[in-house]
Amino acid sequence: MTTFDYGPIEFYAIAFDGDRPGPTVLQAIDDLVATGTVNLLDLVFVRRSPEGEIETLDVSDTVDDGAPALDLVGLAGHEDIQYLADSLEPGTSAAIVVVELLWAKAFAAALYDAGGAVIAREGIPAPVVNAFLSEYAD
Template sequence: MTDFDYGPIEFYAIAFDGDRPGPAVLKAVDDLVASGTVMNLLDLVFARRSPEGEVEVLEMSDTIENDAHPALDLAGLAGEDDILALVDDLEPGRSAAILVVELLWAKAFASRLFEAGGAVIAREGVPAPIVNAFLAEYAD
């Protein structure tokens, strides 16, 4: 059996009003990581776009008070090109948290696919608000 050290990873950019996300965001991430079944937080970076349109990447210590930093397995995994691509549509005066997460539920699945000679060649995500709006509109 092939056992991967890490499962599939995903990059998320989560936008917020103002120049930094609030503590509720970190609490939500911490809750999911603490469950140990959904995801493992590999990297976390913050960025903000000035009113003039310039993007600034922020260190966690510049955004999180009281040194309550979450543990990161692969800090630095999100490179500058990744960050800039993810915040390309970020509006001036807003900030974003860039999360790199390992999908723990998919780790065993990826191992089994690899053993069977298969590989995921495409993936498309649909954001939860769109799914729920669609279901609300077309529900019986």
């Protein structure tokens, strides 16, 4: 069976009101890392000023208890950051999180060995799923 060094990765832009995400976002990420669900590869904080300018924040300057360990610092490049931060409203901030999906690593290897390849993927945010299910539940 094929063994990959890394499983699939995903980029998330998680928006927050105000000029920086709160400390609970790091705790949520730490919890996922601790359970072996994801591996944190890169983390960038950005904010959009009231005038509309996007500023990248140094993670160590925004976290009181020290920055988390990152496996591939810089994986989220300037173009990625600009693209993901493009929809930020003025006066808001975002955590751009790049995670390796550890739960999917063996699955990716098995697909590869079987000659398969993921050709499309669509994510649906949890609030949308739950709102839909609560509206259409029996």
